[in-house]
Amino acid sequence: EPEVTQTPSHQVTQMGQEVILRCVPISNHLYFYWYRQILGQKVEFLVSFYNNEISEKSEIFDDQFSVERPDGSNFTLKIRSTKLEDSAMYFCASSPRGTDYGYTFGSGTRLTVV
């Protein structure tokens, strides 16, 4: 069964450093998403991406965040200057038809900012 692949599974970074979280969505999917989940809390929407541009973003997704689809397979989330409160699980998801279809989630990247 097709999977969404995320790397790395765990990243530890110093406060103020830049991090790039990587995702390989399912190949025939057209809609891509990033969510985050602070330990034990709800899954929060960050951004959606369709047709090579951001479709919608939340208030969490400020100027420190950016997304890119540099080639036909990868989808990345960059945090320019990490803060302690950015520590969370970050999940990538993809869908063939947007919200009209179930999302396939990756296993997540646990980001720890120290």
Added chain:
Amino acid sequence: SQQGEEDPQALSIQEGENATMNCSYKTSINNLQWYRQNSGRGLVHLILIRSNEREKHSGRLRVTLDTSKKSSSLLITASRAADTASYFCATDANTGGFKTIFGAGTRLFVKA
């Protein structure tokens, strides 16, 4: 806010019993989805019910939707220890397929 809110926050049952989780939301939707998350792992899509549907089944799962009350329920019949997980409802924001918002989830613990 578009968010779904699940009830109860936590549920503990014996293997073989049925588990019912509820979700309420605040605005109109095109569809509502349920997901499962095993501890610390990614979410797995379980079922999607559209706003013009009232009930949907998938194996041991039964989902109902009442758009007049803006609520949904997920019933897991004959639960197993492997059903132990967090269950989330999620609603679309009717924005052309660009955002699905998740509730806080119900933690289900099934005792063997």
